Amino acid sequence: MEVQVLMSESTNSSRSTDIPSTTIEEIDLDTLVRVDNLCKYYEDDRGLIDWALSRDPEKVRAVDGVSFEIKRGETLGVVGESGCGKSTLARTIMGLHQPTEGTVLFAGKNVAEQVKSDRKRFARRAQIVFQDPSSCLDPRLTLREIVREPLDIHKVGPKPHRNERVEELIERVGLATDQLDRYPSELSGGQRQRIGIARALALDPELLLLDEPTSALDVSVQAQILNLLQEIQEEYNLSYLFISHDLSVIRYLSDRVMVMYLGKIVEIAPSEVIFEEPAHPYTEILLSSTPSKKANIDGKQVRNADIPSPRNPPRGCRFHTRCPVVVPPDNHNVEFEQDEWLAVFDYKLRLRSGRLDTNKLTELVELQDNKTENQTNIKEVVRETCGIPQTLSDSTAEEVLDDSLSALADGDTETALECIAVDFESPCEKQNPPVMHISEGHHSACLRTENE
Ligand code: SF4
Incomplete structure (x- = not known):
């Protein structure tokens, strides 16, 4: 495997819950995206209480120090409850949000700088497909105009050839060219998603960020779209960051799976490992809620259904307020069943x-x-x-x-x-659990993993 040596651009050292890395990084050329200690915080407007107390509003820590890589041609699935930061992560990788801290390297180059200097060039290489295709398909344009638009904006090929390219793409995503003069409102949800995919493919990207692309669709249509995504991935050698809350869909498409909780990565592993030998209590609970899996932690569920706010996340392990196996005190004064x-x-x-x-x-x-x-x-x-x-x-x-x-x-x-x-x-309240290496490609951030 070819190896390229790059200097890390991150200066932040608070990465106790990240996948570890060193100052001088070795990045192999198979790596398309490298995310290092990425944080994205939002600041709300000052509320009345903030004014009264002369304090700054609390930050929403949507993504809080995550590090991982996406290899060329692989699908990295991202799973977690709503509000865990999955979509913010995708948008920050795309350069749609400026990171608060940390870096995203795309083919070795810093995305934030690339977006500033040449947004167009970066946009050709990375595209996003949203859950609701209607939100990104202009209702006033015909399907032909929608798919052709990125080709015109980026001046791809001679003008007369662009219509040919549009027809090619439409056919590739399973639609007929005689539909090209229709409008999005005349299509079903599945057909609209196919148009969204055709438009994303128009610029021949290397990376597709798929943000819940099938969750608004019927089960049978979902399967068709997943098959289509699988076929075009191979054909175009695409890398996917595939976001979903549906574990069966994640399992179907992903090579590796990353589990997020309140802005942090709690576990990352090859797909079969996550589904067969999960290490983190939160992953086990997510799996236990899918019909095909039984609860693994002695049949326990989360202790508290409420997800804490990312505005004021629990200290220590963020899952400690809900974890069914939270570690008992480590002092010798008391002993608990x-x-x-x-x-x-x-x-x-x-x-x-x-x-x-x-x-x-x-x-x-x-x-x-x-x-x-x-x-x-x-x-x-x-x-x-x-x-x-x-x-x-x-x-x-x-x-x-x-x-x-x-x-x-x-x-x-x-x-x-x-x-x-x-x-x-509990030690889980005091300590940010470090990421533990369990087996090849398998990391988990839990104090119990550390102690086993
Ligand atoms: S560190 Fe503690 S609270 Fe967090 S997942 Fe592990 S056992 Fe549960």
């Missing part, structure tokens, strides 16, 4: 996020004149709400918890949190 630990941790997270409001709890129990009895009732309701047994098996843990519950029952949430701050702190 795993189920007890998860319940106690849930109590802590509810407390921290204000989801255990003493006023509401008081409404739940019958108000008594006797303060001690009332306090006991509140403590019982909290234990029941969080699934904590009446007595924890470790007596020290029980004592710490009881102090915290007593403070909560007195309406003092701050002290309730302080009581459990040290003894009930």
Whole structure:
């Protein structure tokens, strides 16, 4: 394999959750795209509270320090729940967004600089296909004009030959040339997506970024579009970054799969490895929600359905607020059974996020004149709400918890949190999990992987 030595253009060193790289990079010529520590943050307008507190608005960390490569001719699938940063990633690679930090190298050249100096030339080499083709097909143009437009803009070939090229492309994507004088509104969703693909192919690109290209289509049409994408990939030697939330579609098309959670890569591996031997708890849960797979983590699901906001992501491992196997405290004061630990941790997270409001709890129990009895009732309701047994098996843990519950029952949430701050702190809250190498091409960012 040919190897090219390039100087890294990234100066940022905070890459503890990235695929590791060195200062002087070796990039083989098979690599079409190299993303290094890419971050894309958005800033909201200042809200009233920001004005009142004279502070800057919090940044939305849509993509937060990701590194990976796309080889020539390969399909890299990107999967994750909505809001994990998949689409922002695609748009930043395309140069449609300026990165906040980090670099995207396309065939060894920095995309941000290329876009500035010669957007047209870069646009010929990389194209994007969107989920909803209607949004990028001008309804006033005929299909012929839509597919011909990029050829005219980029002055590709002599004018008389451009119509021939349009007809060739239309036929290649499975449409008849007698449809060329129709308008997008006269087509079905699948036909519109075929036009979107024909237009993307017009400039003979090397990379297609496919952003949920089949998710708006019926299942039978989806299969046809996937087959078409597979055929043209081979024919045109295309590389794909293929984004989808549908794991069966990802599995069908991808050579490698990258799993994203709240702007970070949590796992990346060859497709068969991700589906047969996932290492990260989040990947296991994603797979368990597909009908063909069973939950692997002792049948557990996410502990909390709410995805935290990328505006204020959890510290440490971003998945710790939902992870069903979050690591118990590593101090020697307390010892937990795993189920007890998860319940106690849930109590802590509810407390921290204000989801255990003493006023509401008081409404739940019958108000008594006797303060001690009332306090006991509140403590019982909290234990029941969080699934904590009446007595924890470790007596020290029980004592710490009881102090915290007593403070909560007195309406003092701050002290309730302080009581459990040290003894009930998971390493997953404290530490950004480093990326661990598991096997060839397989990396995962989880403290449990590190400890196994
Ligand atoms: S680091 Fe902890 S919270 Fe994060 S996935 Fe691993 S076990 Fe779960």
